[in-house]
Amino acid sequence: MLTHYLILQFKLLNRNIRDFGMHPLLAYVLIFGLIAGLGTLIFQRMPNYAPYIIIGICVLLQMRLSQKQRTDFLQIVYGNKTKHLLRITENLIISIPFVVLLLVENQYIAAVALPIASAILAFVDLSSKSIVLPTPFSKSPYEFTVGFRKSFLFILMVYGLSVISVCVNNLNLGLFSLFVLCIICTTYYGKVENEYYVWIFAESPNKYLTHKILTAIKNTFLMVFPMMALLTAFSPDNWWIVLLITAIGMILVIAFLLAAYSTYPPGEIGFLELIFILAVFIPPFVLVVIPYFYVRSINRLKNTLV
Amino acid sequence: MIKIVDLHKSYGSKSVLKGINAEFQSGKTYGIIGENGAGKTTLFRCIAGLERFDGTITSDLQPLKNHLGLLFAEPYFFDKITGEEYIRLLCYARHKKIDNIADKNIFDLPLCQYVTTYSTGMKKKLALLAVLLQGNEYFVLDEPYNGIDINGSIALTEILLKLKDLNKTVIISSHIFSTLSDTCDEILVLRNGIITETVQRADFQKLEDEIKGSRIKDLVNKLGLE
Incomplete structure (x- = not known):
């Protein structure tokens, strides 16, 4: 069930990228390039704050998946336990490039903290009636x-x-x-x-x-x-x-x-x-x-x- | 007045509209009925100029699209836009200044909230309200009654009658026959891409009886419900 859902999400993401008018592979290269480039720049310019900024950017991206309407749908379709499993997996996948960046920059504590924060965020539902x-x-x-x-x-x-x-x-x-x-x-x-x-x-x-x-x-x-x-x-x-x-x-x-x-x-x-x-x-x-x-x-x- | 002459529309090899001829007069309301896939929405999109087609569509006010209020069966809304901002956007697009939106909010919609928080019926009411406030001369309303509550439906019927009084041209589709018989002067029956009948008000009852006739009963019997 988990694999099926993730494959479906991957297909949907690729469709959205194609609708935007770009080849998915090119988009992924650009995204990873952007994260690596921006991340390196942030570490160069402000080494003291960089780990916090990197974690912040990652959490902001993950929050987009925490909308209540979306998590309610997942709960209805998959049940509570599987929903949490799915959400944790999604958040961890998003955190991968950021964790790699933190490891490359020798920020080991932040690299451990980010997956933990990602997993915790999977239990948060953000109301769309904001x-x-x-x-x-x-x-x-x-x-x-x-x-x-x-x-x-x-x-x-x-x-x-x-x-x-x-x-x-x-x-x-x-x-x-x-x-x-x-x-x-x-x-x-x-x-x-x-x-x-x-x-x-x-x-x-x-x-x-x-x-x-x-x-x-x-x-x-x-x-x-x-x-x-x-x-x-x-x-x-x-x-x-x-x-x-x-x-x-x-x-x-x-x-x-x-x-x-x-x-x-x-x-x-x-x-x-x-x-x-x-x-x-x-x-x-x-x-x-x-x-x-x-x-x-x-x-x-x-x-x-x- | 909107006049359609020999309208054909195909998607690839699939012919959807196969020679539509119709004339819609000012001060009259026209109903379009047809089964799902009969081509109603395609016809509406052609009238609005959203599709390329063969044939001609003319109107006394040109260009037609700039005087047309178009309501889709399932209106699309942006994320993070409020009801009031949506109305302002539609009026702004037609250079129509609008003041006191709150006074014109006859459906009591929560205009200060994001549209994404609205129910299906509220979204339909909002889309309808915005189209009405644009000050159009022609209206094409695809399933305007769908999802709207009883009070909203009553108000919508009154609005349609008012538009007729104001000499507007209104074309609507609906799967609820009573809504058409209450408001329309003529009903056009669209079957397989052509208008097979144009029914005047005096014959609406006959048309309804035909629709309710044996064909539908036969179809239901095919289900073999026990």
Whole structure:
């Protein structure tokens, strides 16, 4: 029963990755690369806090599987005992790359603590009737409204990191936080919405995209502004670096947005993700792909918007 | 007015709509009935412009989709969005400013809560309310009564009658015949991708009797229930 469930989950995950327009194998390589890269960077920049941050990131990911609606379903289908077994297994699987990272960094206590915390978390059910989190983005729907709420804990962590950067007099760490915050904003455009939410707009594809881009720029600025202000106040001479990173972040947000709509309706791309990954790792290339994705998005939206 | 001429729609080699011709007048409500898989939802998607098709669909207001309120049988909602934010999103999409949403919340929905916490009926009411507040001229409502409680159903019938008074064009599908006979001026019967009958109000009873007729009894008898 346990094996069957895990195989099913693996299949569902692969389907979701394919729907996103990426080959699963490529996605796994990227995820492991991201964890290894970010983890190493965190250990380099702030060795004292790194184990806590790594454990925190892992727990945040595991919490996504602890939603009450989901755990209730597991209980109804498999019964209480098997549900707990399943949840422990899921959490332990998620913790594997983080435990490996901690072991590589010689953080043995944290490497032991993480699986224990993961197993304990398997017994926690998070109610979906959570308090509605107010956002400053509600008036310009919807990506930032939803994204802000979904990534709230990550945002808190990144802002916490920026405050620490000021406390430990490390501007680079602050700039890194700023960049990560922009990357969080890009994830809000990681997937194109259901066709109904495109269809309802009484706008041409051109106006629709322009409107989306302007909203993305405005909301990204709203999101990063307090951090920009903090870092600029901390290091006034380096205001231009803060501005440059924000600008790069905004360009990435726009690139993500256009890349997503260039696959509309989702599930038909092959080489696009490769172009996009290239663009992310070779920043100037982003400026080249943005017009390409824009034209492609317009063509894709023409079927739905008049 | 919406006019459909020789509408064909296929998915691969499977032909779903095989030459639909119909005209939907302003100030009238039309019911579409048909068995599951008859093509009702596909027809609605074609009217909304969500599907490519052969044939023509015209309307007196252009483009049709920008004046159309579309309610799906199973509306889709985002996670972490409140009822009020959902209504604002739909109105915003049509450049419709909306004030005092609370006053317009005739279904007493908990608009400040996430939609994911709503029951099926509440979600349907929310989707319907948002479509109504968009200020559309045409309405295509796929199974609007499904999942709605008795009070909600009564209110919905009143809303449909009000839309007729306001000279709107309304097309609805329902598997509950009484909801159609209470609200519709005409009922179109969709079978195997074509409209086989257009029944006027005076003949609704006859149509209901036909539906309840021997065919269904025969099917039930096939179960061999003991």
